[in-house]
Amino acid sequence: MVLDFIENQFQFAEMNIRYTGSMDKLMTLLRRAVRMGYDSIVINTDIGDPDKDVDEILNPDSEPPRKKKKGRYVNREDAIPDPVQVDKSALDVAVLENNGKKLRLFSRLTVVVTDTTAIHMLMHHPQVRKYDLLAVRVSEEQTLQTLSRKGDFVDIITFDQESSSIPWLFKSKIINSCISAGISFEVSYADALKDASRRRQILTNARQLMIATRGGRGVVLDSGAEEMIDLRAPFDAINIAVLFGVRHEDSRKLIAGNAKAALRRAESRRTLKGAVHVSSLDQVPSRSLDRKSALQRLMSVPEFKAQVELLDNEENGTKN
Incomplete structure (x- = not known):
């Protein structure tokens, strides 16, 4: 998937449709997102901790083997699969085209980052460069500090939405330092819609992030959808942003302006070219x-x- 960002045709972005190993399920989600009016859709391959086995990550419901086969668990360097390839001709984009818009699909890799070794690996891994966007899931403040200084290869910082132990959510200075460096932060709403027991913590974390970012500056809102029921239309998502503590007049930017900025950053990084002249x-x-x-x-x-x-x-x- 090639970034072909078109300024005057962008309206709404869904930044996190999760690929869980089923192409049929993914295509169903993509068709629904298009019908809802999203013209930019990001397909997310979330490998979690790169120390885990890729098959286990993409097929979490499969029965684990009784014995670990030799070589089953791979090194970090081998844990990143190729981006999912989607046949756009299988998607009905007539609704978008009638409104003067064009469908753009993007690939995204999401990785748990727990130490500087993982950061170094992602910076130089050839597989990472195959993806349009890179998101990292961070829980430790020290990791966030490192990304604020060396995170020019990262597009999105995300976190475990249900966790009650994300200390950096209260560190507005570090968060805004990352945003000033061009990195976006992510809030996903799907889990908040499923389970009342999860909802309170997700709302608490999201509201704290909105406070730290002064009303959602640099924050993107997406579904994190794995099932049809997880996905909401753009204006429903805007209303969800209000529940997360964003003023109504600012809520649209979380799926429009802020998402656009994240996609443009990814595009500029992939297309930036330079020349080096070597002299004695x-x-x-x-x-x-x-x-x-x-x-x-x-x-x-x-x-x-x-x-x-x-x-x-x-x-x-x-x-x-």
């Missing part, structure tokens, strides 16, 4: 040179000169 040390301008002389020497580098000319042309085109 004696060709590097000395500090003793004045700015004009140093610039003249840099302009002798073809790559640098081409980049300057490109920027000049873009600037002139903007003025015209």
